[in-house]
Amino acid sequence: xxxxxxxxxxxxxxxxxxxxxxxxxxxxxxxxxxxxxxxxxxxxxxxxxxxxxxxxxxxxxxxxxxxxxxxxxxxxxxxxxxxxxxxxxxxxxxxxxxxxxxxxxxxxxxxxxxxxxxxxxxxxxxxxxxxxxxxxxxxxxxxxxxxxxxxxxxxxxxxxxxxxxxxxxxxxxxxxxxxxxxxxxxxxxxxxxxxxxxxxxxxxxxxxxxxxxxxxxxxxxxxxxxxxxxxxxxxxxxxxxxxxxxxxxxxxxxxxxxxxxxxxxxxxxxxxxxxxxxxxxxxxxxxxxxxxx
Ligand code: GUN
Numbered sequence: 035x036x037x038x039x040x041x042x043x044x045x046x047x048x049x050x051x052x053x054x055x056x057x058x059x060x061x062x063x064x065x066x067x068x069x070x071x072x073x074x075x076x077x078x079x080x081x082x083x084x085x086x087x088x089x090x091x092x093x094x095x096x097x098x099x100x101x102x103x104x105x106x107x108x109x110x111x112x113x114x115x116x117x118x119x120x121x122x123x124x125x126x127x128x129x130x131x132x133x134x135x136x137x138x139x140x141x142x143x144x145x146x147x148x149x150x151x152x153x154x155x156x157x158x159x160x161x162x163x164x165x166x167x168x169x170x171x172x173x174x175x176x177x178x179x180x181x182x183x184x185x186x187x188x189x190x191x192x193x194x195x196x197x198x199x200x201x202x203x204x205x206x207x208x209x210x211x212x213x214x215x216x217x218x219x220x221x222x223x224x225x226x227x228x229x230x231x232x233x234x235x236x237x238x239x240x241x242x243x244x245x246x247x248x249x250x251x252x253x254x255x256x257x258x259x260x261x262x263x264x265x266x267x268x269x270x271x272x273x274x275x276x277x278x279x280x281x282x283x284x285x286x287x288x289x290x291x292x293x294x295x296x297x298x299x300x301x302x303x304x305x306x307x308x309x310x311x312x313x314x315x316x317x318x319x320x321x322x323x324x325x326x327x
Contacts, residue, residue: 037264037296040186042178046308049181053315054094060322061095067322068097069127069153069314070119074112075105075135079271084131090311096318099125105135112138113146120148126325127153127318132203150324153317156202164207167214171317176208178309179244179265180218186298188242188263191220196236198253198286199246200227204267208244233257245286255291264292264299267306 057067069091073084084102091098099122101115112130119128128151134140144152149159155173163170172180183190195212199205205225212221226236228247237243237257245253246267258264268286285302293299300306 037293037299039293040182040265040298040300040305042182042300042305042308045182045185046178046312048185049309049312050090050094050315053312053319056319057095060319063326065322065326066095066097066124067126067318068099068122068124069129069318070099070101070122070125072101072103072112072115072119072128072130074103074107074131074138077133080131080133087129087311087314090315091318094315096315097124107135107138109138109142112143116143116146120146120151123325125151126321127151127314129154129314132156151321153314153321155207155317161202161207165210167216171321172211172313173203173207174313174317175204175267175306175310176211177313177316178306179208179267180211181313182265182300182306182309183242183263184218186263188298190218190242193221193241194239195221195223195242195244196226196240197223197244197246198226198233198237199244199248199267200225201246201248204244204246208246243287247286249286250284251288252286253292254288255295258292258295260295261297262295264296265306266300266302268302269307 071084071087088098088100119125128147130143144156147157149157152160152171155171160170197205197209209223209225212219212223224236226233234257238259240262242263244265250270266285266287270284271281272284274282283303
């Protein structure tokens with residue numbers, strides 16, 4: 035079987051058009067959603083994510099507040115900025131780009147963000163609400179994966195899902211979302227990680243594979259069941275002298291070979307990536323709506 039490609043760029047563009055119309059409706063009621071982005075230091079990948087987030091806000095009419103701080107920023111300075119943004123009524127969402135430089139306490143910073151403005155869905159209050167199935171801001175990458183599945187007609191009800199990776203940003207939340215008793219959940223989920231004894235044996239059972247390990251070549255064709263749906267969350271830079279930048283992006287999945295067996299597969303780039311920012315815009319608009327009801 036040759037897989038159909040899940041075109042994340044096209045699905046994201048369609049959702050962003052819907053969100054732009056929503057922002058216009060809100061602006062007619064004098065409500066302008068606002069997102070504050072905080073970047074500490076100058077990690078090149080983080081810089082390019084943050085720039086992409088700000089550009090996406092502009093494109094759909096969300097007010098974007100850019101906070102770029104030097105790598106030497108102290109915990110106190112960062113906490114003071116978060117407190118200021120918590121108190122600013124123009125700001126509906128606060129995003130502190132991770133990872134933070136090593137000398138900063140990431141957990142303390144996430145805990146300081148007002149859960150009502152936590153559009154990343156990383157605050158323990160929102161994580162807890164998600165786990166117990168209450169309304170919460172859902173983390174953007176896993177929420178984007180759910181949207182890709184729904185909009186590609188993939189049913190999760192009763193499906194065997196194998197998640198590879200147990201990060202707080204992707205692996206743990208996507209597993210939690212997929213076990214919820216809901217039309218976009220109801221899956222039987224296995225979470226594999228670096229201490230899993232036989233990764234291939236688990237992946238082979240999966241109707242849906244979600245690769246979020248952060249390592250190229252984690253999922254190979256021999257591991258994948260014929261007709262499986264494969265979602266590749268990996269964004270790995272590998273050296274490539276033929277590229278102007280000196281690198282190219284690859285996922286965690288051996289795309290060419292796995293595409294021969296899968297029924298549906300996401301490419302890298304152009305799969306999950308564009309959905310992450312889209313769901314951030316979605317959460318920011320939701321937050322603005324909640325602030326005005
Ligand atoms: N670093 C990698 N992904 C993310 C994300 O979704 N949000 C934030 N804040 N940092 C990240």
